[in-house]
Amino acid sequence: MKSIRTRLLVNFTFIVIVTVVILEALILNVVRQNYYKNLENNLYNQVKMSADFYEKYFSDSTLQDNVLNNVDTFWRQTSAQVQILDENGKLLMDSIGLIPEDDSENYIFEDVKEALKGSKGSWIGKVNYDDDRVMAVSHPLKSGEKIEGVLRFITSLRQINEDIDEIAEIFILIGAAVIIISCVISVFQANAIL
Numbered sequence: 001m002k003s004i005r006t007r008l009l010v011n012f013t014f015i016v017i018v019t020v021v022i023l024e025a026l027i028l029n030v031v032r033q034n035y036y037k038n039l040e041n042n043l044y045n046q047v048k049m050s051a052d053f054y055e056k057y058f059s060d061s062t063l064q065d066n067v068l069n070n071v072d073t074f075w076r077q078t079s080a081q082v083q084i085l086d087e088n089g090k091l092l093m094d095s096i097g098l099i100p101e102d103d104s105e106n107y108i109f110e111d112v113k114e115a116l117k118g119s120k121g122s123w124i125g126k127v128n129y130d131d132d133r134v135m136a137v138s139h140p141l142k143s144g145e146k147i148e149g150v151l152r153f154i155t156s157l158r159q160i161n162e163d164i165d166e167i168a169e170i171f172i173l174i175g176a177a178v179i180i181i182s183c184v185i186s187v188f189q190a191n192a193i194l
Contacts (some may be wrong), residue, residue, distance in 0.1 A: 008190040009190050028168050031164060032164050039135060040122050043080060043135065044120055044139070047151055048139055050151055051151050055141070059144070063086060078153055079155075080153040081154040082151070083098075086148070087116065087147060087149055089108040098129065109138075111137060111138040111152065112138050115152070116147060119140075134155060134157060138152040139151050
């Protein structure tokens with residue numbers, strides 16, 4: 001009798017734990033993707049507004065002249081780190097003062113490659129000047145149909161990851177409560193079956 005009860009309890013508990021873990025993993029993945037997608041869309045709207053402003057009002061001068069004379073125009077719309085790269089991927093300006101170690105160093109990340117092809121690019125990864133992962137969104141800077149360079153906005157994912165971690169803690173507590181309640185119900189269910 002005791003052995004059957006124990007096996008029933010173990011089986012019920014195992015099913016509940018597996019179900020809760022799978023559901024929580026799926027929900028947290030959806031939450032993370034939503035947070036990241038919202039941030040990407042916000043960054044993209046900001047970078048597109050700045051790139052459109054450049055094309056409309058500043059594209060009659062060269063990109064290098066605009067970097068020298070109108071550089072503050074590029075980061076009025078955002079609190080993100082702003083980079084301007086030329087058509088070869090060479091860093092011309094960085095709002096936090098990042099200076100390439102090598103003068104020939106190019107910043108050809110995936111988002112920059114996409115922007116140099118004429119479309120929006122985004123990238124998530126590590127940089128050597130921040131402990132947390134960052135998200136970068138790039139947009140081509142055009143003069144007419146010619147791509148003169150790339151405007152790139154970069155932001156740390158620290159705050160978003162902290163928010164996601166807080167949500168994960170809440171879901172873990174709820175999952176633990178569900179498991180405990182299910183175990184108590186399993187004891188009564190096992191007794192009823194026996």
